[in-house]
Amino acid sequence: MNYLLISCLLIQAFSGRICLSIGWTLEWSFPDSSNIDFKLILISDTIDNFGWVGIGLKYDEEEIGMANADITNFILTDLPTDQYSESNSEPIYDIDIGGNENIINPLYDKKTFTYTWTRPINSGDIYDKEHIENDSYQLLWACGQMSEDIPLKHERENRDTVNIELSEEFDKDCIAEA
Numbered sequence: 375m376n377y378l379l380i381s382c383l384l385i386q387a388f389s390g391r392i393c394l395s396i397g398w399t400l401e402w403s404f405p406d407s408s409n410i411d412f413k414l415i416l417i418s419d420t421i422d423n424f425g426w427v428g429i430g431l432k433y434d435e436e437e438i439g440m441a442n443a444d445i446t447n448f449i450l451t452d453l454p455t456d457q458y459s460e461s462n463s464e465p466i467y468d469i470d471i472g473g474n475e476n477i478i479n480p481l482y483d484k485k486t487f488t489y490t491w492t493r494p495i496n497s498g499d500i501y502d503k504e505h506i507e508n509d510s511y512q513l514l515w516a517c518g519q520m521s522e523d524i525p526l527k528h529e530r531e532n533r534d535t536v537n538i539e540l541s542e543e544f545d546k547d548c549i550a551e552a
C-alpha cells in the first residue's frame with residue numbers, strides 16, 4: 375500500500391504536463407542542470423488532417439501573440455526544427471537569421487504519434503528562450519495544412535496560448551488516469 379502510493383508520487387513527479395484542448399499532451403522534465411526534455415503526444419486525427427504542428431514558448435511578461443516566440447516546428451511527420459517568429463506570421467528557421475539549431479535528439483514514434491526532443495536550458499541563442507525550471511511561460515500551439523511543401527497559415531480555431539509553469543509538478547487539464 376505504502377509502496378504503491380510512493381510509486382504513484384514518483385511517477386507524477388517525473389514530469390510536468392499540460393493537456394491541450396486539441397487533444398495533445400505536452401510533457402517536460404529536467405534530466406540535469408543544462409537540459410530540458412520534452413514529449414509531445416499528438417493524436418491520429420492531427421496526423422491525418424494536418425500537415426504541420428507548432429509549439430511556441432514566450433516569457434510570461436511578454437506581449438501575447440506569435441511575435442518573438444521560440445517555435446519548435448514539426449512538418450508531419452518529419453523531425454522538428456528550431457524556429458523563431460519575428461512577427462505574427464510564419465516563423466523562420468533560427469539558422470536562416472544567424473541563430474543555431476538547438477533541438478537535441480529529436481525522435482518520432484509513429485505507433486504512439488509521439489515526438490520527443492531535448493533543448494538546452496540556456497542555448498545562448500537570442501532566438502531561443504531560456505527554459506528556467508519553475509518559471510512561468512506562455513505556451514503557444516498551432517497546426518495547419520501544407521500546400522505542396524509550403525506550410526499554410528493556421529485557422530483561428532487551430533491555435534491558442536495557455537499559461538504554464540516549467541515545473542515537474544505542473545499538471546493542467548489532463549483527465550486523471552485510472
Ligand SMILES: *[C@@H]1O[C@H](CO)[C@@H](O)[C@H](O)[C@H]1NC(C)=O
Pocket residue numbers: 507508541543
Ligand atoms: C523547482 O521547484 C521544486 C519544487 O518546489 C524544487 O524541488 C526544485 O528544486 C525547484 N528547482 C529549481 C531549479 O529551483
